[in-house]
Amino acid sequence: MEIGLNHYLVLSTILFAIGLVGVMRRKNLLMLFFATEILLNAVNIAFAAISHYYGDLTGQMFAFFVIAIAASEVAVGLGLLIVWHKRHNNIDLDQMSTMRG
Amino acid sequence: MELLLYVALFSPLVGSLFASLFGASKKNIIAGIVPSLLLFTSLVASSILLAFVLSTGQHVKVEMMTWMATGDLYIPFGFLVDQVSVTMMMVVTIVSTIVHVYSIGYMDHDKSFNRFFAWLSAFVFSMMVLVMSDNFAGLFIGWEGVGLCSWALIGFWYHKESATWAANEAFIMNRIADLGMLIGIFLVYWNTGALQYAEAFAAMPGLEHATLVWMGIFLFIGAMGKSAQFPLHTWLADAMEGPTPVSALIHAATMVTAGVYLVVRANPLYDLIPSVGIFIASLGAFVALFAASMALVNRDMKRIIAYSTLSQLGYMFVAAGLGAYWVALFHLMAHAFFKALLFLGAGNVMHAMHDELDPFKMGGLKKVMKGTFIMMTLASVALAGIFPFAGFFSKDLILEVGFVEHHYIIYSVLLFTAGLTAFYSFRLVALIFHGEERYKIFGVHPHEAYKFMLIAMSPLLLLAVTAGALKMTYFEMVTAVLPATEYHVHSAATYWIMTIGTQLFVIAAIAFAYKKYANSSVKVPDGTSAIENRLCYKVLWNQYYIPYFYEEYFVKPYRELSSVFWRYVDMKVVDATVDGIANILYTTGEKTRVMQNGNLSTMLRWMVVGLVVLLSLAVVFGLAVRHSDEISLFLSGLGVK
Numbered sequence: 001m002e003i004g005l006n007h008y009l010v011l012s013t014i015l016f017a018i019g020l021v022g023v024m025r026r027k028n029l030l031m032l033f034f035a036t037e038i039l040l041n042a043v044n045i046a047f048a049a050i051s052h053y054y055g056d057l058t059g060q061m062f063a064f065f066v067i068a069i070a071a072s073e074v075a076v077g078l079g080l081l082i083v084w085h086k087r088h089n090n091i092d093l094d095q096m097s098t099m100r101g
Numbered sequence: 102m103e104l105l106l107y108v109a110l111f112s113p114l115v116g117s118l119f120a121s122l123f124g125a126s127k128k129n130i131i132a133g134i135v136p137s138l139l140l141f142t143s144l145v146a147s148s149i150l151l152a153f154v155l156s157t158g159q160h161v162k163v164e165m166m167t168w169m170a171t172g173d174l175y176i177p178f179g180f181l182v183d184q185v186s187v188t189m190m191m192v193v194t195i196v197s198t199i200v201h202v203y204s205i206g207y208m209d210h211d212k213s214f215n216r217f218f219a220w221l222s223a224f225v226f227s228m229m230v231l232v233m234s235d236n237f238a239g240l241f242i243g244w245e246g247v248g249l250c251s252w253a254l255i256g257f258w259y260h261k262e263s264a265t266w267a268a269n270e271a272f273i274m275n276r277i278a279d280l281g282m283l284i285g286i287f288l289v290y291w292n293t294g295a296l297q298y299a300e301a302f303a304a305m306p307g308l309e310h311a312t313l314v315w316m317g318i319f320l321f322i323g324a325m326g327k328s329a330q331f332p333l334h335t336w337l338a339d340a341m342e343g344p345t346p347v348s349a350l351i352h353a354a355t356m357v358t359a360g361v362y363l364v365v366r367a368n369p370l371y372d373l374i375p376s377v378g379i380f381i382a383s384l385g386a387f388v389a390l391f392a393a394s395m396a397l398v399n400r401d402m403k404r405i406i407a408y409s410t411l412s413q414l415g416y417m418f419v420a421a422g423l424g425a426y427w428v429a430l431f432h433l434m435a436h437a438f439f440k441a442l443l444f445l446g447a448g449n450v451m452h453a454m455h456d457e458l459d460p461f462k463m464g465g466l467k468k469v470m471k472g473t474f475i476m477m478t479l480a481s482v483a484l485a486g487i488f489p490f491a492g493f494f495s496k497d498l499i500l501e502v503g504f505v506e507h508h509y510i511i512y513s514v515l516l517f518t519a520g521l522t523a524f525y526s527f528r529l530v531a532l533i534f535h536g537e538e539r540y541k542i543f544g545v546h547p548h549e550a551y552k553f554m555l556i557a558m559s560p561l562l563l564l565a566v567t568a569g570a571l572k573m574t575y576f577e578m579v580t581a582v583l584p585a586t587e588y589h590v591h592s593a594a595t596y597w598i599m600t601i602g603t604q605l606f607v608i609a610a611i612a613f614a615y616k617k618y619a620n621s622s623v624k625v626p627d628g629t630s631a632i633e634n635r636l637c638y639k640v641l642w643n644q645y646y647i648p649y650f651y652e653e654y655f656v657k658p659y660r661e662l663s664s665v666f667w668r669y670v671d672m673k674v675v676d677a678t679v680d681g682i683a684n685i686l687y688t689t690g691e692k693t694r695v696m697q698n699g700n701l702s703t704m705l706r707w708m709v710v711g712l713v714v715l716l717s718l719a720v721v722f723g724l725a726v727r728h729s730d731e732i733s734l735f736l737s738g739l740g741v742k
Contacts, residue, residue, distance in 0.1 A: 024706045032705075097699035 008049030015042035029081055029091040033074060040070045102153060102161045106182055109146035109190060110229050112139040113197075117222035123215040130205070132215040136222040137201040143229070144194035151187045155578055162235060169238075176296055181235035184579045188430060189232035189362055192437045195560070196354040197225045202557040203445055204346040206550060207452065217257060217344065224250035228355050232362060236296040237286045240363070244282065244327065247356045248275045254351060255343040267339035274336040278326020285319030288312070302369035310374070317370055317377040320363060328360030328414045331388050335648050337411055338395075341403040345448030348403060353410045353444050354437035361414065364421040365430050368583060371421070378422045379508075385418030386503075386511040386518075391645075393521040397528075398641045400626070401458045402447050405529050409484065410440055412518060416499050419511060425502040426583045431575055432495035439483035439491060439565035445558050446477035450533055453547035454540060460532035461625045462543055467534040469547050472555040474534045476562050481530050483565040485523035485607050494569030497603060498588065504599065505588045519603060520610040527614035535619035542625070 015038055022035025044063040051059025085091050116136030123132040150161060161182040168178040182190070201221065208214050227250055231243025249272075256268030290296055292312055293304035305313060324330070329337035340352050351357070364371060364381065371378050392411035399405045413436045420429035453470055454463060467474040483490035486497055496519065503512035540547060549555075576587070590596040632638055643649060696707055725732060 020709055024702075024709055027702060093702045094700060096701050 005049055005053045008045060012042045012046040012049070015039075015045065018042075027093045029084075029093060032093065033077055033081075037070065037074070040066055102150065103163045105146045105149055106161055106163055106180060106233070109143045109150060109194070110180065110226075110233055112143040112146070113222045113225035113229060115139055117219050117226060120215055120222060121219035124219055126215065128212060128214040133201070133205040133208070133218050136218045137198065137205065140194065140198045140201050140222065140225060143225075144191075144198050147187065147190040147194045150182050151191055154182065154184055154187050155574075158581055173294070176236065176238050178239060179235040179297070180233045180239070181298070182233060184582050185362075185365060185430065186232050188434060188575075188579065190229065192358075192434050193225060193228050193232065193355050195564070196437055196441045197221070197228075197350055199557050199561055200346045200350040200441065200445070203349075203448070203554050204344075206554040206557075207346050207448055208344065209551075211344075213257070217254075220250055220253045220257070221347070221350070224254065224351060224356070228359075231359055235298055237289060237298070237301070238296050240366075241282065241286060244323070244359065245279065247351070247359065248272065248279070248327075251275075251340070251351050251356055254347040255340045257343055257347065261342070264342040267336070267342040271336040271340050274333050275326045278323050278333055281319045281321075281326070282323020285316055285321075285323060288316045288319060292316070298366065302367075305370055305373060313370065313374050314377055317367075317374045320367055320370070321377065321381060324360030324363045325384075326360070327363075328357050328418070329411055330360070330384060330414065330418065331391060332647070334388065334392070334411055335644070335651060338404050338407045338644070341401070341407050345403065345444060345451060348407070349441045349444030349448070352407065353440040357410060357414060358417070358433045358437065361417040361421055361429055361433050364418070365426045365583070368424075368426045372424060372584065375424070378424060380422070382419045382422030382503075382508065382511055385415040385420075385422055386514045387415070388412070389415030389419070389518045390514050390521070391415075393518045393525065395641055395644050396525040397521060398638055400461060402450065402460050402529065402533070403444075403458060405460075405525060406440070406443055406447060409443075409522060409526065410436075412522060413440070413484075413496075415518075416496060416515065419515060420499045420502055423502050423506050423508065423511075424584060425499070425506075425586060425588060427576060427579045427585075428495070428498050428502055428588070430579060430583070431572065432499060434575075435483075435491035435495040435565075435568045438561050438568055439480045442476055442480040442558060442561040442565050443484065445554075445561070446473050446480060449473040449550040449554065450477075452550055454545055457540075457543070457545065459625075460529055461539065461623070463533045463540050464536040464623065465534070465538035466540070466547060468538075470534070470549045472549060476555075476558055477534070478530055479562060480565055481526040484526050485611060486519060486603070487607060488604060489569060491565050491568035494572050497600065498572075500603065501590060501599070502588045505590060516603060516606070520606050523607040523610035524614045527611045528618050531615050531618035532623065535615070536623050537621045539623070539625060 019035050019039035019042055026032050026035055044066055047059040047063040081091060116139035119135050120132040123129050164177045164179040166178050169176040208217050224247060227243050227246025231240055234240045234243060252268045252272040255271055256265045258264045289301050292308050293301040295301045326333045337352060341348055389412045392408045396405045396408035417429045417432050483492040486492035500515050503515055626633060
């Protein structure tokens with residue numbers, strides 16, 4: 001059986017679903033970052049696959065952008081995480097509730 | 102001349118505004134004197150205008166400003182001084198100047214002295230707008246203005262339940278009539294395209310008869326309310342709750358005659374519809390008799406005079422209805438003088454008797470109140486129509502009009518009423534000033550009013566006595582704008598028999614009143630005497646049960662209905678809807694604020710929910726676009742376009 005576009009898209013969807021569940025269920029901030037990475041890479045896979053399918057490089061270029069942005073975002077996020085950890089000695093999401101409505 | 106017109110019109114307004122500056126402060130004599138002086142200025146200006154109109158026969162007409170101009174509608178704010186309005190201006194300014202000066206004394210001990218003058222002057226201003234306006238719209242403004250001031254002055258002592266009730270009654274009754282008036286004005290505008298008297302009346306002969314009849318009827322309904330004609334008459338007697346100077350000025354001399362003025366002013370209209378004229382005259386005759394009969398038994402001094410006003414207004418409407426407009430206006434003028442005098446005299450008596458109104462509890466006051474006694478007697482003589490007082494010339498003229506126009510029923514009703522008028526007027530005079538000093542039982546020590554009050558009243562006395570002499574001058578003046586019909590009984594013998602007969606009849610009525618009420622056997626009625634238990638006495642005493650009828654059949658059902666509507670429509674539907682909307686918003690907010698509990702994890706979950714919703718919407722929309730043809734086919738199958 002040849003690996004076609006649909007396989008990639010199914011993989012992408014499964015990864016995205018895993019990421020979403022991670023975002024919803026995880027209480028550890030570090031794990032949350034992992035989950036977002038999974039989400040972003042699920043999208044990247046879809047981009048690359050569709051780009052290859054149509055023979056158009058735009059999608060792959062976009063995937064690179066996403067990787068670059070995700071890297072910088074994680075850098076900033078980890079910085080904040082370290083500061084938070086130094087102050088409060090934990091990275092539990094449930095403790096971060098100062099922005100109460 | 103135009104400047105004088107503005108002075109005459111706006112002086113009372115300035116006086117009113119001046120007095121209202123002191124509205125909240127303590128009694129200040131300045132607040133009484135300045136408006137009186139300004140009114141005197143207005144009187145002087147009106148007199149000069151009168152002299153101008155009388156000598157040159159010209160009108161003074163100004164257009165102060167454009168009031169409304171939209172599309173075809175153009176209503177300028179204009180004022181007109183012609184022979185008719187200058188008469189009214191003179192009546193209004195003379196009586197109101199006197200009443201103002203008198204009130205300085207009368208309201209001396211009242212803590213709302215300043216407020217009184219603010220309203221009284223405001224009333225004069227509204228009345229001047231009413232009579233000077235050259236169009237129906239301005240007339241209507243004045244009409245409403247006098248209604249408002251009348252409300253405020255009847256309810257002047259608002260701490261009294263009865264006064265506020267009477268004020269509201271007067272206002273609401275007038276409101277009903279004003280609706281008629283407004284419809285009349287709309288009809289005039291609709292059909293003639295103008296509200297200016299001159300243009301509107303010029304266009305009227307070309308209109309259909311039925312339209313004119315409706316116009317006449319609706320305008321007359323307005324007049325009926327203001328002039329307290331049956332069936333809208335009950336407010337006038339109750340309006341006596343106000344201070345007596347107010348009764349003298351508003352509810353005798355000026356405002357209540359506005360209805361007569363309207364009919365006189367609209368004479369070109371009423372000339373075209375004689376059938377409505379006959380109706381007005383018949384109603385007038387009926388009211389004359391009806392009101393006079395109620396005055397026969399009443400035991401409230403001011404109400405007796407109020408009923409007599411009502412009765413005299415009936416006379417005026419008879420004259421106006423029969424086309425004798427100048428006679429109506431002449432009687433209006435003469436009546437204003439002697440009726441205001443009568444009321445001011447009654448005010449003196451009330452002061453002397455510490456607000457006692459029942460003439461049966463007075464008696465023998467002529468010894469202590471000589472000036473008031475003379476004035477009230479002469480005013481009553483004038484009212485009764487004895488030669489050569491004002492009433493003789495004006496009232497007998499109305500009788501003659503009825504006779505000459507061959508309305509013998511109206512004539513005999515009016516003649517009979519003239520006898521009743523004489524009887525009840527002198528019943529009042531006899532009870533107050535003659536006979537035993539019954540007030541001693543009640544421990545009252547009466548005293549005469551201030552000198553300046555009596556002096557202020559004297560011009561009215563002079564006019565009440567001599568106004569009749571002005572008849573021919575007056576006739577020549579007003580007939581420049583009103584139909585000049587002279588009413589002469591053709592045969593001289595008939596004329597003399599009629600005149601002397603009327604005089605004898607009236608004198609007999611006076612003598613009877615004196616004989617019955619001026620002797621020492623008059624006692625304070627206690628409800629046990631034979632006459633008080635007679636049916637006709639009871640009917641008259643209860644004002645033909647009309648107030649009772651209104652209370653039972655209009656006020657109570659209306660109150661019930663309002664209560665039902667309040668309970669079921671307002672509370673259950675309107676309030677419930679509004680409250681429901683508020684409650685929905687409130688509960689939604691209450692429930693959804695849990696979403697924002699500050700927990701990042703929860704927020705993320707909501708974000709996912711939002712994402713899923715948006716995604717599914719995008720999918721649904723995408724599918725719908727792709728299958729739009731099938732969907733529209735399916736919908737048209739269901740009958741949806």
